[in-house]
Amino acid sequence: MHIGKEIHQELKRQGRTVVWFAEHMCCDRSTAYEIFKKETIDTGQLIRISLLLKKNFLESLMKEIDSDLGKYPTNM
Secondary structure, three states, rough: OOOHHHHHHHHHOOOOHHHHHHHOOOOHHHHHHHHHHHHOOOOOHHHHHHHHHHHHHHHHHHHHHHHHHOOOOOOO
């Protein structure tokens, strides 16, 4: 899961702009675009974004982790 892409897609799905996102995240547009490029993200920042967009991105990540767990042998 590319978390930055997921955040950007949710922002678009909600019909919100990058300017709106940047203002509410207290950053500039270039920083917002940097967030969208990230494959991984700090959990504190992800919680703030989840609250802002009212979408639990942590739950989405956990579902991916759960599905990936079955791909690895248990004796690792």
